[in-house]
Amino acid sequence: MTGKSSQTCIIIGASHAGVNFAFALRKEGWQGSILLFDKEATLPYHKPPLSKSYLNAEDHQKIDALYPLESYTTDDITLKLGISIASANAKDQTVTCQDGKEYHYDFLILATGARPIIPNIKGIDTVKNIFPMRSIVDAVAIRTALKKSISKKVAIIGGGYIGLETAASLKKLGATVTVLEREPRVLARVTAPEMSHFFEKLHHDNAVAIHCNKNVTQLAHHNKTNIISCNDGSIYEADIIVVGVGILVNTELAEQLGLELANGIKVDSTCKTSDESIYAIGDCTNHYSPHYNKNIRLESVQNAVDQAKIAAASICGHEKHYNTIPWFWSDQYDVKLQIVGLTTGYNQLVKRVETAKEKSVSFWYFKDDELLAVDAVNNAKAYILGGRFIQSKQQLNKEKIKDSSIAITPTSFL
Amino acid sequence: MAQITFISSDNKSTVVSGNSGNLMELALQNKIEGIEGNCGGVCSCATCHIYVQPEDWTKIGPPNEMESDMLEFDDKTTNYSRLSCQIQVTDAIDGIVVNVA
Numbered sequence: 001m002t003g004k005s006s007q008t009c010i011i012i013g014a015s016h017a018g019v020n021f022a023f024a025l026r027k028e029g030w031q032g033s034i035l036l037f038d039k040e041a042t043l044p045y046h047k048p049p050l051s052k053s054y055l056n057a058e059d060h061q062k063i064d065a066l067y068p069l070e071s072y073t074t075d076d077i078t079l080k081l082g083i084s085i086a087s088a089n090a091k092d093q094t095v096t097c098q099d100g101k102e103y104h105y106d107f108l109i110l111a112t113g114a115r116p117i118i119p120n121i122k123g124i125d126t127v128k129n130i131f132p133m134r135s136i137v138d139a140v141a142i143r144t145a146l147k148k149s150i151s152k153k154v155a156i157i158g159g160g161y162i163g164l165e166t167a168a169s170l171k172k173l174g175a176t177v178t179v180l181e182r183e184p185r186v187l188a189r190v191t192a193p194e195m196s197h198f199f200e201k202l203h204h205d206n207a208v209a210i211h212c213n214k215n216v217t218q219l220a221h222h223n224k225t226n227i228i229s230c231n232d233g234s235i236y237e238a239d240i241i242v243v244g245v246g247i248l249v250n251t252e253l254a255e256q257l258g259l260e261l262a263n264g265i266k267v268d269s270t271c272k273t274s275d276e277s278i279y280a281i282g283d284c285t286n287h288y289s290p291h292y293n294k295n296i297r298l299e300s301v302q303n304a305v306d307q308a309k310i311a312a313a314s315i316c317g318h319e320k321h322y323n324t325i326p327w328f329w330s331d332q333y334d335v336k337l338q339i340v341g342l343t344t345g346y347n348q349l350v351k352r353v354e355t356a357k358e359k360s361v362s363f364w365y366f367k368d369d370e371l372l373a374v375d376a377v378n379n380a381k382a383y384i385l386g387g388r389f390i391q392s393k394q395q396l397n398k399e400k401i402k403d404s405s406i407a408i409t410p411t412s413f414l
Numbered sequence: 415m416a417q418i419t420f421i422s423s424d425n426k427s428t429v430v431s432g433n434s435g436n437l438m439e440l441a442l443q444n445k446i447e448g449i450e451g452n453c454g455g456v457c458s459c460a461t462c463h464i465y466v467q468p469e470d471w472t473k474i475g476p477p478n479e480m481e482s483d484m485l486e487f488d489d490k491t492t493n494y495s496r497l498s499c500q501i502q503v504t505d506a507i508d509g510i511v512v513n514v515a
Contacts, residue, residue, distance in 0.1 A: 046454040048454060048456075049454060049456075067442065068443050071443060071445070301454070302452060302459070327458075327459070329453065329458040331456065336456075336457075336458075338458055378480075379483070380457075380480055380484045381483045381486060381487065384460075384483075384484060384486075384487050384488070385487055388487070409487075410487055
């Protein structure tokens with residue numbers, strides 16, 4: 001079944017997942033119409049560069065579109081940008097826009113993503129120039145505010161990847177940056193302490209101040225700047241505050257549709273939800289990972305793009321099952337971090353420092369003898385081979401991994 | 415303006431032209447089969463692997479260390495492998511022919 005020409009597929013959310021799905025659906029042979037909705041009015045664009053190259057570009061760089069406008073026309077994908085979906089009804093198979101317009105679907109794709117958490121800090125409504133970092137609107141607002149600021153002081157609440165990338169980018173733009181992290185170390189949720197310390201040192205060496213164990217308890221605007229107070233009595237000043245403390249999955253429509261939820265919208269290995277006509281893809285989903293034997297929710301481009309292709313194939317009757325080892329990346333200063341796998345549940349960490357190469361280090365996460373994940377810093381070889389070893393559950397000699405006199409090859413760690 | 419010929423894995427030849435951005439983006443815009451560019455062009459996913467024709471190699475040149483590390487252990491890598499996201503589309507590469515890996 002490849003969709004009769006009278007059928008309609010509606011996609012809600014036009015970022016990496018929704019856009020790639022639309023093109024993949026055409027490629028799989030879908031004959032019907034494709035309507036792609038997003039509340040953002042901008043032609044769909046690459047999100048990862050926002051906190052990286054886009055933010056620190058010398059001149060206002062052009063938006064990095066996922067596809068040029070002509071591609072949507074060629075593939076007969078109807079873009080409905082700048083339109084919010086107010087409600088959805090599974091029984092009637094309809095979605096209703098904010099302006100009251102109603103559309104019928106034969107298949108509905110939820111690519112609704114997530115939104116940044118704005119923490120309920122006392123005084124948060126009173127401060128000026130406070131921004132999350134998730135959309136092009138946020139990135140432009142941060143750049144504009146920095147340009148206008150005389151002190152160029154920026155405080156970043158949250159030392160996760162978004163916070164740290166934003167810190168590095170704004171530092172490059174000439175800002176004085178302070179990162180305030182609630183946990184005892186940065187990246188606490190996703191990495192080993194040794195990796196956290198590597199990144200803390202990297203930022204320190206680049207004159208970005210990182211303060212951990214800082215729970216921000218109050219914000220205030222005073223004398224034309226923002227005052228940030230922490231639980232230990234410390235106080236910081238900043239013209240601009242960037243909040244990067246995590247995300248909330250957008251599940252409101254899924255709830256209205258009566259779909260099964262479990263830390264995201266629950267989907268099977270074909271990305272189908274608990275409703276036969278509704279699929280969900282990307283950051284908003286929770287799926288079972290056969291490799292790790294557990295349910296996971298991922299926030300990544302890889303997951304968005306791969307799930308998009310799986311869902312499109314399945315809808316067109318070319319059923320495929322999702323089972324990819326997740327991968328991620330982060331750019332900070334001159335450091336390229338590549339991550340493959342999931343560290344959750346590791347009980348041993350093997351650190352490898354390349355002596356022949358500057359600032360090149362890799363962290364290998366094991367659960368007993370099984371390699372779960374690799375964090376590779378300026379070390380693409382460790383990243384590529386690590387991914388392969390994880391996939392094949394290759395038994396590895398940890399002592400050999402540690403030994404930097406042994407070159408990384410497909411067989412040298414066996 | 416540079417004219418570039420892509421040959422996809424099913425031997426389909428497509429001639430495209432461009433004067434900005436990188437080769438991966440140009441391939442995506444023209445829906446060249448087999449080029450995905452999942453990471454958006456930051457040399458992190460190797461889903462835009464191409465082979466340059468030997469006679470065009472001097473126009474393109476070798477990969478940098480990061481890129482060659484990404485390629486080194488790929489079974490499909492040859493002496494003429496490149497990641498197309500790392501190749502800028504300029505007049506200097508006009509007329510080249512590349513095969514999708």
